[in-house]
Amino acid sequence: MPTLCEWDPLSWPVAPDWSGLVEAFWGSKEGGALAEFVQHRMASGARIFPPAPFRMLELTPLSSVQVVIVGQDPYHGAGQAEGLAFSVPDEVRVPPSLRNIFKELMREYGAGSPASGSLQSWARQGVLLLNTCLTVEEGAAASHSKKGWEVLTRQLLMACNARLGHRVFMLWGAHAQSLRDVVDESRHLVLASNHPSPLSAARGPVPFVGCGHFEMANRWLVEKGGRKIDWIAEFQKTVA
DSSP states (O other): OOOOOOOOOOGGOOOOHHHHHHHHHHSSHHHHHHHHHHHHHTTOOEEOOOOOTTTHHHHGGGGGGOOOESSSSOOOSHHHHHHHTOOOOTOOOOOHHHHHHHHHHHHOOOOOOOSOOOOOOHTTTTEEESSSSOOEEBBBBBTTTSSSSHHHHHHHHHHHHSSSSSOOOEEEEEHTTGGGGSTTTTTSSSEEESSSSSTTTTTTSSSSSTTTHHHHHHHHHTTTTTTOOOHHHHOOOOOO
């Protein structure tokens, strides 16, 4: 699997309706500082993941966004992160937070567990899987936090908020909920809970376990004239 050092940020594929926002970011003071930081870390020998930090912007055009799920930063183990929040590639062991997400889906829908930890099927249906920070160094969680990514991710959320229509924003944990001010809650639905990490999933004030967010999102989308997300498309393949 390639590492970030083999990629040029301006060559990372994104859907056409994201390109203007992304190009403007790289031309900004914050984008330039972030690029300089990452280049310095690569020159120092750091292994940086994921290889495709804008995968979510490639698979989920702005025009297709129905739901936004906000995570923290990518998985920091080799081969885990694939540029989609909480998702891992096929054949990679499902991490604990994603395992709790799957457990909640099984509780809500009564489905069997999926064969894969990849959430690409969600992304292709209009679920923007966005981390607040889009790169990380191997074995060092939050190592690229507060280096500039948060400026871009806030802008991406603002773009989703500004579009006509009604969307669902799932904000799991304090990092995600710090962006709640971006969302116009008179038009959009915010579903907030603790992070699905085993350290917080069952804790208050709003436990992730038992939150019911997936069914709530679908009911609201249909009420507003939108379409449901097939959250268990990959689960159904494993059910006899």
